Amino acid sequence: MTTVAIVSAGFMGSGLGTALLGGGARVVTTLEGRSARSRRLAEAAGLEVLPTLADAVAVADVVLSVTPPGAAVDAARAIAAAGRAAGVAGRAAGVAGRAAGVTGRAAGVTGRAAGVTGRAAGVTGRAAGVAGRAAGVAGRGEGPVVADLNAVSPETMARVARELDGLRVVDGSISGPPPSVRPGARVYLAGAGAEVVAGLPWAGMIEPVVLGDRVGAASALKMCTGSVYKGMVALITQAMRTAGAHGVLDPVLADLERNGLADTAGVAQAATKAHRYVGEMREVSATQAGAGLTPDLFAAMAAVYADIAATRLADGDPETARDLTATEIVARLAEHRTG
Structure with missing residues (x-):
């Protein structure tokens, strides 16, 4: 099962979570420092609430940041700090067997693409039968893919990417209302991990559009x-x-x-x-x-x-x-x- 962490699960963020839950993903968030309204929205959407942002990032394959524009850089900084605290922020943090779709975690291997649970073989299959990068799941050794879905300029997006250095960054933007209000919003994605986010189980409630590898295109x-x-x-x-x-x-x-x-x-x-x-x-x-x-x-x-x-x-x-x-x-x- 793919795990998605929503940062700032307000009206839009909770709506995205609703779509992903409908597609069978595990969706987590944290209400640390959030308002009573955010708690109401997250609980109404059925999101799994974890104590801290570090807890959410630690279990996530993909992190979606959905904040007000003015908070985008601070949110990126907080996600990066949470990644370091959770020990998942290093781009070269023990990645093994990429060609085989297998992610190394220390000496143990997380067999994603092969869908192998294989304890006897020293393989920890997080969710048997879940494919690796080609199937849209982020390798644990690299940490999660982080998608900034905020309404910011390409210049601000570049600052976000710098704050998230060491993690795979996707530049994203949303056009349309939350899918919990009306299905059909488009999520535009750009960056090396764009296909990962596009491949999330959106349950037909979101239309992902990949613009290419250039971070800043979705923001523009x-x-x-x-x-x-x-x-x-x-x-x-x-x-x-x-x-x-x-x-x-x-x-x-x-x-x-x-x-x-x-x-x-x-x-x-x-x-x-x-x-x-x-x-x-x-x-x-x-x-x-x-x-x-x-x-x-x-x-x-x-x-x-x-x-x-x-x-x-x-x-x-x-x-x-x-x-x-x-x-x-x-x-x-x-x-x-x-x-």
Whole structure:
């Protein structure tokens, strides 16, 4: 059985865990330093909770990091430290018989590709019949494959990779809602271990897309698509606020609806995640600057989301259903939060 550790099992992370559990994987996480909401989400998803991050990394074949953009580098540093504590962070830590798909752990051998349990032969088969790298399972001697699935720029992803030096790093990004909300999100993957993550048992709830070996490609893609999706929501939100102030909300929405742009439900839902989008818009800004473009557009989008995050519309959690009229949305956007 493949074991996957989820770092930061919030709304998205727990949703990914749900898909993997449905496919037959063992999914672990830790709630060390996490909120009561994270505990509720992890328990509702049925994730196995271990005491510390080191405990989770020690048993994992694959680690998925799903944090807010601003926490990605710190999370990578913590995963690397947990790997060292668990004794699995060394890239050359006793790997034997790769051609045979067998991973050496000291003198004992973990016979994965051969599916051999073979105690008499000195082989410790972790899960009989589980294939090695070709079947998408990470070799223990190298430590787990670590996939950063956060919405960060290629530059930030490079910092993440440096923090995870000694582990196999996959650059990843997610496009779509958690599979527990609606199946079908795409997970884009790049790096030498991308096929390992793509080969996880996603139970048909996630569509993995491998972009190649170049770390940074999946992050660049996310910065492009996220700029459109979240930038559009910010534009609609600002248009609604302005229309409300000028008393023309209904005709504005009617005109936007003619072109399929009056997504008021998306505005209300996005507001609960606005505090996360601030960091993502800054990452988009940095990515566009790296492409020789002005960083100003998405620096302004970050300011828009920071303002939205300070309003009453941002109250609540993303997993909470919201059935608000356009008038209610605009009214909540006009009121600032007290806490």
